[in-house]
Amino acid sequence: MASIDVAIAGVGSIGFPRSTADSVPVLAERALSAALEDAGLERSSIDALFVHIGSPRGLDYDAVGRLLALDVGVASQTWSHGRFTATLLQHAALMLHHGFARYALCLGAFRNSQFDRHGTPGFPDFAEALRDGGGPHGEQPAAGLLAPVGGAAMATRRYMHVYGLDPDMLGAVAVVQRRAAQRNPAAALQHAITLDDYRSSPFVVAPLRRLDCSIPVDVAVALLLTTTERAGALRAKPVRMLGLQGIHASPNEFVFGQPGLGFNQRDEFTYKPLGAAEPVFAAAGLRPADVDALYCYDGFSTQVLWTLERFGFCAPGEANDWVQHGRIEIGGELPVNTNGGHLSEGHSNGWGHTVEIVRQLRGEAGPRQIEECECAMWATTFGDAIIYGT
Amino acid sequence: MAPESNALPITRFPARGRARELLPPLSPESEQFEKALLQGRLELQECFQCMRLRNPPAPVCPWCCTSGHIWRSVSGRGRVHSWVCYHRAMHPVFAPLVPYVVVCVELEEGPWLVGRLRDTVDTRIGQRVRAVIERWDDGVPVPAFTIDYP
Numbered sequence: 231m232a233s234i235d236v237a238i239a240g241v242g243s244i245g246f247p248r249s250t251a252d253s254v255p256v257l258a259e260r261a262l263s264a265a266l267e268d269a270g271l272e273r274s275s276i277d278a279l280f281v282h283i284g285s286p287r288g289l290d291y292d293a294v295g296r297l298l299a300l301d302v303g304v305a306s307q308t309w310s311h312g313r314f315t316a317t318l319l320q321h322a323a324l325m326l327h328h329g330f331a332r333y334a335l336c337l338g339a340f341r342n343s344q345f346d347r348h349g350t351p352g353f354p355d356f357a358e359a360l361r362d363g364g365g366p367h368g369e370q371p372a373a374g375l376l377a378p379v380g381g382a383a384m385a386t387r388r389y390m391h392v393y394g395l396d397p398d399m400l401g402a403v404a405v406v407q408r409r410a411a412q413r414n415p416a417a418a419l420q421h422a423i424t425l426d427d428y429r430s431s432p433f434v435v436a437p438l439r440r441l442d443c444s445i446p447v448d449v450a451v452a453l454l455l456t457t458t459e460r461a462g463a464l465r466a467k468p469v470r471m472l473g474l475q476g477i478h479a480s481p482n483e484f485v486f487g488q489p490g491l492g493f494n495q496r497d498e499f500t501y502k503p504l505g506a507a508e509p510v511f512a513a514a515g516l517r518p519a520d521v522d523a524l525y526c527y528d529g530f531s532t533q534v535l536w537t538l539e540r541f542g543f544c545a546p547g548e549a550n551d552w553v554q555h556g557r558i559e560i561g562g563e564l565p566v567n568t569n570g571g572h573l574s575e576g577h578s579n580g581w582g583h584t585v586e587i588v589r590q591l592r593g594e595a596g597p598r599q600i601e602e603c604e605c606a607m608w609a610t611t612f613g614d615a616i617i618y619g620t
Numbered sequence: 621m622a623p624e625s626n627a628l629p630i631t632r633f634p635a636r637g638r639a640r641e642l643l644p645p646l647s648p649e650s651e652q653f654e655k656a657l658l659q660g661r662l663e664l665q666e667c668f669q670c671m672r673l674r675n676p677p678a679p680v681c682p683w684c685c686t687s688g689h690i691w692r693s694v695s696g697r698g699r700v701h702s703w704v705c706y707h708r709a710m711h712p713v714f715a716p717l718v719p720y721v722v723v724c725v726e727l728e729e730g731p732w733l734v735g736r737l738r739d740t741v742d743t744r745i746g747q748r749v750r751a752v753i754e755r756w757d758d759g760v761p762v763p764a765f766t767i768d769y770p
Contacts, residue, residue: 347710349710350710350711351711351712360642360643360644360645361644362644362645362647362676363644363676363677363678364676370734371642371643371711372639372642372643372756372762373722373734373735373736373762373763373764374706374714374717374720374722374735374736375704375722375734376706376710376711376714377710379710380704380706380710380722383704384702384703384704384722384724385702387702387703387704387745388701388702388724388745391702391745432707433705433707434707434708435704435705435706435707435708436704436705436707437704481682492701492702493701493702493724493732494724496682496683
């Protein structure tokens with residue numbers, strides 16, 4: 231079984247403001263300085279750089295190296311889509327594990343506030359909707375199917391139909407994550423919402439409502455990774471990567487919805503998730519029941535449901551019942567997105583979730599702290615996952 | 621060339637815009653697709669080996685991975701597989717049409733095809749629909765759907 235021995239040794243974040251006046255380099259530097267202070271590490275020790283979102287929303291690796299006064303011999307940068315956060319961390323971990331570098335900076339720094347709404351022509355990746363074969367979220371602009379929310383809504387409608395779900399009950403995820411955000415001073419949205427607020431929230435693309443959609447924010451998160459052994463000599467308590475699993479791609483994979491759900495996939499079939507047999511659990515030597523907190527990509531609220539089903543926390547079609555009655559709240563059976571997630575903390579492409587994982591596993595989450603939190607998991611609708619522990 | 625007698629109806633896109641600006645780059649595949657639409661035919665790729673139809677066009681069959689294909693004319697009739705309703709225009713072209721419905725249709729011949737559903741803001745999964753060809757201001761044809769009353 232593939233395994234690595236790498237840990238997050240330092241974190242820095244500027245919080246998740248709706249907009250910022252500062253440039254991305256200034257925000258990134260603020261996050262990096264905080265991470266170096268957190269770890270007790272010198273800037274000159276960083277010899278590898280992994281950048282998530284490049285220009286124009288963020289900064290490309292070469293600009294980061296130049297403007298943040300780094301000197302690295304290993305650098306990489308992923309596609310400017312949120313889905314690659316865990317992949318970026320995994321690539322960094324592999325390079326560290328195999329000795330290509332000693333200390334890696336993984337950077338998620340980008341400003342959404344300088345552009346129009348995601349999915350409109352004023353957003354930097356609009357042209358991707360015009361790819362051959364359809365856009366990255368199933369977009370077909372000439373057919374009127376525009377913006378990520380369109381594909382997510384199409385998959386949600388099919389999901390509700392296949393499993394006979396009550397659309398009014400979809401609000402539980404949004405309400406629970408907002409309650410968590412109220413305990414998170416860094417969250418963009420902190421006012422309370424109720425299930426009634428959800429039901430009266432306007433449709434954006436029906437069946438998805440405003441409160442099903444994430445809130446765009448400006449982000450700068452720096453994570454410092456090194457081997458667990460080296461991390462042990464630094465200031466902060468190491469947060470180890472116990473198991474990894476890569477992002478999936480195939481004719482039956484769609485960024486929204488589990489395989490077989492039936493929109494933008496080759497086949498429609500009755501989904502039988504691998505669940506506890508997903509490789510990430512074997513890599514970590516753990517089972518779903520061992521996970522103390524789950525963090526998942528929630529650009530839209532239904533992605534939380536699909537992730538719970540894909541990774542075996544509940545059976546296909548049962549997630550919306552499963553998340554009712556406090557089960558995913560702090561103090562519940564499986565707390566989910568205790569930072570407030572993209573829906574309430576702000577759309578950080580998973581960087582905010584990863585900061586929260588570190589804080590929870592170090593016992594530094596303050597009013598959001600989960601008791602005896604020893605194992606936290608990042609997992610997505612797209613199939614990738616990282617299990618973290620101390 | 622005059623449309624065939626069983627051709628799909630060709631009509632105007634009900635708003636103003638240039639479809640070419642909202643479509644993937646022109647290719648031999650999209651030229652074939654559009655040429656057929658202008659003659660009232662909806663054509664999809666059919667695998668030369670396993671004879672399954674596929675959409676969107678792809679260099680190999682997604683089931684048997686064979687590369688050869690022919691273009692096959694399909695009926696344009698099908699049922700709503702899923703649908704959404706846009707309450708906001710994500711592109712200015714569609715602003716006059718809001719609220720508008722987009723359907724993912726399972727065609728009688730199997731493949732799925734996405735298009736706007738004309739003349740309604742409500743539908744249901746399983747609804748019978750049929751294809752209509754809409755020509756935009758630049759003359760480019762794009763398939764849409766209308767409810768197919770029995």
